[in-house]
Amino acid sequence: MDMQPIPAREGNHNMKDYKEVYEQFQWDSVKSQFSWSETGKVNIAYEAIDRHADNPDKKDQTALIYSAPNREEKLTFEDLKFKSNQFANVLKKYNVNKGDRVFLFMHRSPEFYAAFLGILKTGAIAGPLFEAFMEQAVRDRLEDSEASMLVTTPELLDRVPVDELPNLKQIVIVGDVPENGDYIDYYKEMDQASKDFDIEWVDLEDGMLLHYTSGSTGKPKGVYHVHNAMLQHYQTGKWVLDLKEDDTYWCTADPGWVTGTSYGIFAPWLNGVTNVIRGGRFSPDDWYGTLDKYNVTVWYSAPTAFRKLVSAGEEVASKHDLSSLRHVLSVGEPLNPEVITWGTKALNLRIHDTWWMTETGGMMICNYPAMDIRPGSMGKPFPGTEAAIVDNDGNELPPNRMGNLALKKGWPSMMRAVWKNPGKYESYFLGDWYVSGDSAYMDEDGYFWFQGRLDDVINTSGERVGPFEVESKLIEHEAVAEAGVIGKPDPERGEIIKAFITLNDGYEESDELLEDIRQFVKKGLSAHAAPREIEIKDTIPKTRSGKIMRRLLKSWELGLPTGDTSTLEE
Numbered sequence: 001m002d003m004q005p006i007p008a009r010e011g012n013h014n015m016k017d018y019k020e021v022y023e024q025f026q027w028d029s030v031k032s033q034f035s036w037s038e039t040g041k042v043n044i045a046y047e048a049i050d051r052h053a054d055n056p057d058k059k060d061q062t063a064l065i066y067s068a069p070n071r072e073e074k075l076t077f078e079d080l081k082f083k084s085n086q087f088a089n090v091l092k093k094y095n096v097n098k099g100d101r102v103f104l105f106m107h108r109s110p111e112f113y114a115a116f117l118g119i120l121k122t123g124a125i126a127g128p129l130f131e132a133f134m135e136q137a138v139r140d141r142l143e144d145s146e147a148s149m150l151v152t153t154p155e156l157l158d159r160v161p162v163d164e165l166p167n168l169k170q171i172v173i174v175g176d177v178p179e180n181g182d183y184i185d186y187y188k189e190m191d192q193a194s195k196d197f198d199i200e201w202v203d204l205e206d207g208m209l210l211h212y213t214s215g216s217t218g219k220p221k222g223v224y225h226v227h228n229a230m231l232q233h234y235q236t237g238k239w240v241l242d243l244k245e246d247d248t249y250w251c252t253a254d255p256g257w258v259t260g261t262s263y264g265i266f267a268p269w270l271n272g273v274t275n276v277i278r279g280g281r282f283s284p285d286d287w288y289g290t291l292d293k294y295n296v297t298v299w300y301s302a303p304t305a306f307r308k309l310v311s312a313g314e315e316v317a318s319k320h321d322l323s324s325l326r327h328v329l330s331v332g333e334p335l336n337p338e339v340i341t342w343g344t345k346a347l348n349l350r351i352h353d354t355w356w357m358t359e360t361g362g363m364m365i366c367n368y369p370a371m372d373i374r375p376g377s378m379g380k381p382f383p384g385t386e387a388a389i390v391d392n393d394g395n396e397l398p399p400n401r402m403g404n405l406a407l408k409k410g411w412p413s414m415m416r417a418v419w420k421n422p423g424k425y426e427s428y429f430l431g432d433w434y435v436s437g438d439s440a441y442m443d444e445d446g447y448f449w450f451q452g453r454l455d456d457v458i459n460t461s462g463e464r465v466g467p468f469e470v471e472s473k474l475i476e477h478e479a480v481a482e483a484g485v486i487g488k489p490d491p492e493r494g495e496i497i498k499a500f501i502t503l504n505d506g507y508e509e510s511d512e513l514l515e516d517i518r519q520f521v522k523k524g525l526s527a528h529a530a531p532r533e534i535e536i537k538d539t540i541p542k543t544r545s546g547k548i549m550r551r552l553l554k555s556w557e558l559g560l561p562t563g564d565t566s567t568l569e570e
């Protein structure tokens, strides 16, 4: 679908002219606004919360509106300062130190945000885990990070293989504490803890966050972020989210994924805005209701959610007053031009696509309020970052040539390491270029257009899934001999997970067996990683060195030419 550009709207935007800003911008100008630019010592939780709580004009502003089906709560910046201080004191009481990994495995709640910020205040590294993870997924992440403490709820505790995690010394329970075991009671400890805390001042390059994410090989990797990322969170919040102090902002992402931390925690609070956090499941009525009830002005969501709203129809939308909204953005998957068209009708607004990754820590290629949108394009590089399309040797390609989407390394929120895996970290770089794994091209006017993943990573409803993790789980099932997993294009979910398997002797294909295998992955990893389709084959194509040829599986599935199969095993 070819669509006309959608012109920028008139308005008092934080960034008036992209080109001019792009040419002049220096990160140092952001730094100099913060007091730590003098001392060099910083703490991102202080900058996000305490800086506002210590300002008499700001301290009583609502920082967090928590809204779930059976709970609603508002916390001011001062409330959040005190609660996170209390949690930091609890951590100190139990000997958590700078650099320790403290993981969180729970649903979104005020308790989660107090704990997350409290962890950062001690200088420890926070590791938020998506609440839908099952045992294997939880184990892999806690094992690799060697987390010494976990904050979780009684409901999720049986997915934590406590006895098999020697580094995990302490578990904080948010809720009814089980009697059989040595647990720390969140509410009891918080009640007793002081509201004053001496923040651990750290260096800009000290670690603050680990997000596990999938590649095409191996288990999920710990992407390591440092306090310096705050520069990018703050400035993209200003220029891309266009946040102003009286905004009410809602980011729909879970903090188990990077969007839910960079843009569900840091960007809004660094910019001092009221942040809506919605618990519970997606439903079109509740989502429109949330926009309406809290008069949300800036909304950051994902194509998969927008597509569901499109299919829910106009009638649901028309029941709600959405007139408070002034700015809408999207991330995670290609934003279909059809969805942009829906936005201009249903919301009377443009939807601004943004492109970035767990590894980039913050937005990299974006559509800005003051810029014309070309529907289907991810936009242009954020000021202070350089993007290009490069070939496999790292040479820049001219406009309209497809290649690797790459970024000149060194932006503030770039990952600083892959946890305990320096080889993997280095494999991302070609000379000075960080190579994203996405293919794209740039048009003559500098707009970037996403084309696809270059590796086998699957993007299902905006969630990144590594085929290896799913294959490994599949072959643990007693009936499965071999497995190859691919992403299959799907109009609503972007891609769905499709598994090809071979069966062990003595097993016959049946609907029950396939369902059992599906449930096995779902119970072991998580619902979003369970294959929606499973097909039984006589063999799984492999290279002579034993690597599964997922590309060939995909070509078969899509009825495409199979290309070079010279490395195929006999």
Ligand code: WTA
Binding pocket: 213, 257, 258, 259, 330, 331, 332, 333, 334, 335, 353, 354, 355, 356, 357, 358, 359, 378, 436, 437, 438, 450, 452, 453, 459, 462, 463, 464
């Ligand atoms: C994909 C999420 C098309 C891409 C913040 C990237 C996108 C991966 C877009 C990162 C977009 C993200 N258009 N594709 N606007 N944004 N992606 O690490 O393939 O969960 O490499 O980070 O999502 O996913 P991740």
